[in-house]
Amino acid sequence: MYVGVDLGSRTIKVVAFQDGRMVDYKIEESGFAPHEQAREMLTDYKADQIVATGYGRHLAREHFADDVITEIKAHGIGIHAVLPQVTTIVDVGGQDSKVITLNGKGQVSNFQMNDKCAAGTGRFLEIMAASLAYPLVEFGPAALDSDQEVQINSMCTVFAESEVISMKNRGAPRQHIARAVHSSVADRILAMLNRIGFDKYVAFSGGVANNPCIVSMIRGKLVGVQVAVPENPSIIGALGASIEAAKLGESQA
Amino acid sequence: MTAGKFEIKAYPEMWKDLDMDVERFDKMRLMLGDIYEKTYLSQKNRPSGMAYFDNMIAEIHGGRIKELLAAKKEGKPVIGTFCVYIPEEIVLAAGGVCVGLCGGSQGSVPDAEKILPRNICPMVKSAFGFKAGRICPYFQAVDLVYGETTCDAKKKTWEILDNMVSTYVMEIPQMKKQTDQDMWLAEVKEFKTKVESLAGKEVMLEELNRAVKTMNNKRKALQRINMLRHTNPTPISGKDVLLIEQIAFYDEPVRFTEKVGELCDELEQRIQDGVAVPGKNAARVMVAGVPMALPNWKLHNLVEGAGAVIVNEESCIGTRYYKDLMDEDGEDIETILQNLTRRYMQIDCSCFTPNNERIDQVLKEYRESDAHGIIHYSLQFCHTYNVEEIRIREACEKENIPYMFIESDYSPEDVGQLQTRVEAFLEQISG
């Protein structure tokens, strides 16, 4: 059995892979000591090879992983496995957002990552949801309900938050503000996509792909492009890592 | 030198005489020593010739400063510089000394931000902060700071710096037309007069010719080491070569040339014996872009920490400093100054427009260094390099050269993110 672990900033994802397919997966909050948490999650499997990815990959290598790959490569492999026609991946995670392009063989040919700041990431959505008093899971649906948006001008999380607060104080309806927040994240992602260029098949992976509003906004703005969301977008990185583990294992066998 | 022992030597008495903030400086000294040990001394399989350069770092705040102070006592001008556009030959001919001033540390940035705007490049802020905070012995020791007009951040900062230390500004043209060359020749002559007045003597033909040779020899030594590191597998780490390139800006040129020569002999032997740093399959990366002033080792550390090796720096800490030589044995001073102007006009800093020479140069160095990909490195708010990046990227795309752009500053905040990007780039070029 081969196992991929994605130690993200918010959650840990584990995928078990055997005989060319995924046989199990788990998702848990990262907690305080992510590598211990991850090790705990691994006890159910008798792994021949473990490949780690994500923010905590090097920590995982120190403790239990056989090898590491970056999130960028992991998402490339993962998406190529489930949606082979895709050449462009949008991966928005907790800490950062990326756009990755693949060549015909599913190898990374180019990528872009957001700068140091949190704008356009899951973190940004979280902070804004909190300041509008929405639980994260309700944030996207609420924004989707709104038919009108107020304008957020600032891309910086700190300034955007104070903009949101002053909108609240001016009495703007909550879901309209929520929509504006989503629209600002979608714009960021689109800017990255435009910068790097994209084809007809775009896939959306990472935790933020669970947010229906962001996905529909991206779809709405990419005319003539098919935007696919895999069944379980959060585990794509871990899936990629597990496939890499299988490749490693087989090359050693 | 064993790990755990490295320390940059302290000279508190001398620092006090130089009117430094000794207490603060001493803390920075200890920190720098730690970072140096972790970054440099932990490397495996270093050439033994690096011992000289390790010692240059150990004596960076002492031994070398003493030499400068001794030169000053003899009435020799000591000039602090920031740019490869300083006609060093003239300073040398007058018996003077050029020292590159540091501007690669986050530690001095807050000192600068008390005065300067925040959104200018970290190099300018760091350098300025060293003076504002009185935490650099070189800044305290120099007679004069040489400033240039290569970018707006610099040229306006010199006006403010001039209140703290005498700052001489030379106009660097931004085009390479005949009128610009004539203008620069006039600037060079004016600079010569300035240096002569500092030195209290006129620059003579023989001395000028000797200085031209000294500088050529130094550049040739740097060219040689750069050529040797291009060997695949490479006999020396990119970090070590970067360090040597950084030290090139403040060491005594004749001694430095000799030491680089000795190291090159050793590297030749290593190549023969098949001794390489690091493994045979390491990805080879070329870095292009803005210079990395001491102690900016951030990118090299990340790239080599991920198992790759840097095999070329297309920057002013790097080939832009030494790729061009000057004609030797000029018959009269006027001819030499014209040759000098011609040599310096070959520098392809991004302050020039147009600057197609740089695009060609990047591609040429990529081929020569047998690299697998290029990282274009720039500093935040450095407009000329950040915009020129677009043209470099296009050129790389056209030639199918794996390429990545990194814009950063000296703070550690983005190290995690950069690590991911660097590793992903290495995954990409190793297939």
Ligand code: SF4
């Ligand atoms: S990049 Fe330009 S301004 Fe900077 S040191 Fe080089 S020549 Fe001077």
Ligand code: SF4
């Ligand atoms: S890095 Fe760019 S902005 Fe900074 S001093 Fe050099 S030329 Fe100016």
